Amino acid sequence: MKGSRIKLKAVNVTKIFNDGKRKVTALENFNLEVKENEFTVIVGPTGCGKSTFLYIVAGFEKPTKGEILLDGRPVTKPGPDRGFVFQEPTLYPWRTVLGNVTFGLEIMGMGKEKAREKAMHLIKMVGLKGFENAYPHTLSGGMKQRVGIARALAYDPEILLMDEPFGALDAQTRKVMQQELMRIWEKTKKTVIFVTHSVIEAAYLADTIVVMTARPGKVKGIINVNLPRPRSYTDKEYLSIREKVLSLLEEEVIKSLELQRRL
Amino acid sequence: MTGFRPKLIKLFRFFFPLLTFLAFWELLVDIKLLNPKLFPTPSNIALTLYNLTISNQLLLIYLYRSFYRLVLGYGLGALLGISVGILMGINKYFYRLASPILSLLISVPTIAWVPLFLITVGIGDETIILAIFLGCFFAIVYNTMNGIRSVNKELIWASQMMGANKTTIFSKVLLPGASVSIITGLRLAVGYSWRALVGAEMLASVSGGIGYMVYTARAFNAVNIMFAGLVIIAIGGLLTDRLVLGALERKTIEKWGMIKKRE
Numbered sequence: 001m002k003g004s005r006i007k008l009k010a011v012n013v014t015k016i017f018n019d020g021k022r023k024v025t026a027l028e029n030f031n032l033e034v035k036e037n038e039f040t041v042i043v044g045p046t047g048c049g050k051s052t053f054l055y056i057v058a059g060f061e062k063p064t065k066g067e068i069l070l071d072g073r074p075v076t077k078p079g080p081d082r083g084f085v086f087q088e089p090t091l092y093p094w095r096t097v098l099g100n101v102t103f104g105l106e107i108m109g110m111g112k113e114k115a116r117e118k119a120m121h122l123i124k125m126v127g128l129k130g131f132e133n134a135y136p137h138t139l140s141g142g143m144k145q146r147v148g149i150a151r152a153l154a155y156d157p158e159i160l161l162m163d164e165p166f167g168a169l170d171a172q173t174r175k176v177m178q179q180e181l182m183r184i185w186e187k188t189k190k191t192v193i194f195v196t197h198s199v200i201e202a203a204y205l206a207d208t209i210v211v212m213t214a215r216p217g218k219v220k221g222i223i224n225v226n227l228p229r230p231r232s233y234t235d236k237e238y239l240s241i242r243e244k245v246l247s248l249l250e251e252e253v254i255k256s257l258e259l260q261r262r263l
Numbered sequence: 264m265t266g267f268r269p270k271l272i273k274l275f276r277f278f279f280p281l282l283t284f285l286a287f288w289e290l291l292v293d294i295k296l297l298n299p300k301l302f303p304t305p306s307n308i309a310l311t312l313y314n315l316t317i318s319n320q321l322l323l324i325y326l327y328r329s330f331y332r333l334v335l336g337y338g339l340g341a342l343l344g345i346s347v348g349i350l351m352g353i354n355k356y357f358y359r360l361a362s363p364i365l366s367l368l369i370s371v372p373t374i375a376w377v378p379l380f381l382i383t384v385g386i387g388d389e390t391i392i393l394a395i396f397l398g399c400f401f402a403i404v405y406n407t408m409n410g411i412r413s414v415n416k417e418l419i420w421a422s423q424m425m426g427a428n429k430t431t432i433f434s435k436v437l438l439p440g441a442s443v444s445i446i447t448g449l450r451l452a453v454g455y456s457w458r459a460l461v462g463a464e465m466l467a468s469v470s471g472g473i474g475y476m477v478y479t480a481r482a483f484n485a486v487n488i489m490f491a492g493l494v495i496i497a498i499g500g501l502l503t504d505r506l507v508l509g510a511l512e513r514k515t516i517e518k519w520g521m522i523k524k525r526e
Contacts, residue, residue: 060420078423090417094439094519103435104425137520155425 007191008034008057008159012066015052026052028216029066034159034193034208039185041194041202043245044212044220045256050195051087053217054163057193058084070158080104083152083190085162089144091136097123097147098132104155122150125184142173149181153188162194166201175233178204182229199249203241204231211248214256221248303487308494311487321476326495329460329472332388333503336395337456341449344400348407348448352441353433358408369405373398373455374462381467388470391463398459399452406451410444411437443521450508457500473499 010032017024026049034040044050055061057068059078068075070082078084091100098119105115123132126146136144145165152160166174178201185192196202202209209223223244231238285305291297292304303311315322351358351365373394380390414437422436464474477492516522 058420058424078420080424080426082424084421084424086417086421088417090415090421092418092436092439093521094442094515103422107422107425107427107431135519151421152424 005036006033007036007038007071008032008193009069010053010057010066011069013053013056013063013068014065015049015056015061016064025216027056027063028218030218032210032219034191036191037189038207039192039194039205040208040210041196041206042210042212043196043199043202043249044217045214045249045253046197047256047260048212048214048252049217050197050212051163054161054193054195058082058161080108080155081158083155083157083160085145085148085152085160085165087164087167089136089141089148091144091147091151093136096133096135097128097139100136100147101150101154104151108155119150119154122154123147125187126150127180140173141169142177145169145177146180149184153184153190157190159191159193162192164196165194167196167198174201179230181205182231186229199242199245200233202245203238204233209241209245211245212252214252215259220252223248301486303490307487308490311491312494315488315491321471322491322495325471325473325476326499328468328470329464329474329499332391332464332472333395333456333460336392336459337399337452339392340396340399340452340456341403343396344403344448344452345407345445347400348404348445349411349438351404351408352411353437358412365401365404369401373459374466377463377466386467386469390467391460391472394463394467395456395459398455402451402455403445403448406444406448407441410441410448413444414440443516446508446512446516450504450512453504453508454500457496457503461496 010030013027013030014025015027017026030049030053042050042053052061056063057070057075059075059082062076075082092103095103098116101119101122102115105118110118120132123129126149128143128146128150131139131143136147139147148165166177169177182205194205203225206225209225211220211223212218213220223241225241227235227237227241288297288302289304289306292299292302312322347361351361376397377390377394380393384390384393418436418440419432422432427435460472461474461477464472465478468475473492473495477489477496480486480488480492512522
């Protein structure tokens with residue numbers, strides 16, 4: 001099942017932010033291949049450009065140099081072939097849970113009944129059955145992110161992009177959400193790029209972990225995780241993966257701290 | 264405890280300070296601490312109101328005149344104000360063009376325009392309506408524009424990701440996203456339009472109106488009629504605000520959790 005087909009390819013992606021006063025190179029010749037049906041996690045120190053990379057894949061930002069190829073076609077702007085889950089839950093407060101999930105289907109022009117049916121299936125899958133008519137402000141942070149995930153899956157994108165989606169949650173909720181995400185992912189087997197700075201999270205979720213360097217962001221190392229799921233946070237092999245990632249990261253975290261001090 | 268009792272408590276909380284104030288006033292006039300020729304008692308004002316409404320129905324006719332001007336001026340201001348505000352919010356060239364003009368004109372008190380209108384448009388309804396229009400126009404433009412411009416960028420991105428085109432983004436994201444600000448503008452404008460109405464009626468009315476009534480009462484030293492007019496103006500402003508826009512607010516932005524519930 002797990003093909004070795006390349007779903008997404010980043011070729012020499014360079015991003016320089018220039019506000020007229022200062023030039024900051026966020027990414028420099030960043031190369032990456034993401035395989036179909038794989039869960040790829042990008043970890044890196046704060047400010048290494050991992051979110052910038054995801055924004056470029058999404059089409060929110062344009063690369064200064066290089067390109068992103070999705071199924072061989074270059075990405076130029078946002079579009080429904082990709083799904084995005086934001087760091088902060090970005091739900092439409094004037095739409096109910098159901099309304100948020102069906103929005104993409106509405107835009108596609110899907111009939112109301114069909115869209116509702118599909119959305120209800122997803123709402124059930126993310127564990128929010130019974131909340132379909134609730135407005136987002138009545139939900140907790142974790143529940144909001146569940147809606148965000150359901151919304152991004154609703155229109156069946158080729159690839160799901162997740163930008164530290166659990167970063168704002170408390171530790172306990174975060175763990176639950178990691179387990180839930182794995183359960184959902186096992187059902188859909190979407191190609192996923194997930195950005196985080198948590199090594200615990202990376203080792204728990206990933207098929208492939210991409211460790212990034214401090215700014216300017218490049219690939220420092222790639223670790224394949226061949227552990228069966230669901231994984232245990234205390235399993236010996238899982239912990240050794242964590243150690244591997246940490247040792248790669250350590251140097252970069254120190255570098256990134258120095259970079260921050262200089263600013 | 265639903266329904267009746269909390270409503271009763273709410274009414275009590277509103278009327279208790281008011282009634283205490285009126286009782287004090289009545290007392291101070293009774294014991295001649297306040298000159299009754301300058302300060303008619305609340306009971307006297309109530310009697311005046313009764314006479315003006317029931318005996319000669321002057322108040323009803325005047326209220327109708329004022330209300331007619333108010334609705335036209337406010338309606339026009341809301342319609343054009345929201346349109347211009349939207350244009351300024353979505354088009355940066357129009358924004359650059361109109362923004363400096365707006366910042367200058369917004370600080371001119373509406374009443375200062377009236378002498379000019381008296382010469383150009385002439386004495387009468389047109390001048391009063393124009394004053395009301397100007398009184399609400401700028402507040403509505405400013406708030407609408409601000410609302411559109413401050414819609415969370417990620418909410419727009421999320422919709423682009425789902426394939427939304429410009430029309431969809433405008434009607435399904437920008438407009439509802441700006442609703443809090445638009446309603447705030449409309450609310451402020453209710454207050455401004457009452458002020459403009461009363462002021463303009465004093466200077467430009469030939470056919471009655473509440474402001475006209477208060478102003479002409481001066482010629483007869485009829486302090487009780489002046490106070491009766493003030494009471495009507497205060498109640499009118501409060502009712503239009505609470506009943507019309509309060510209801511709109513409860514049905515939209517309050518339900519969506521975009522503003523806190525009013526006490």
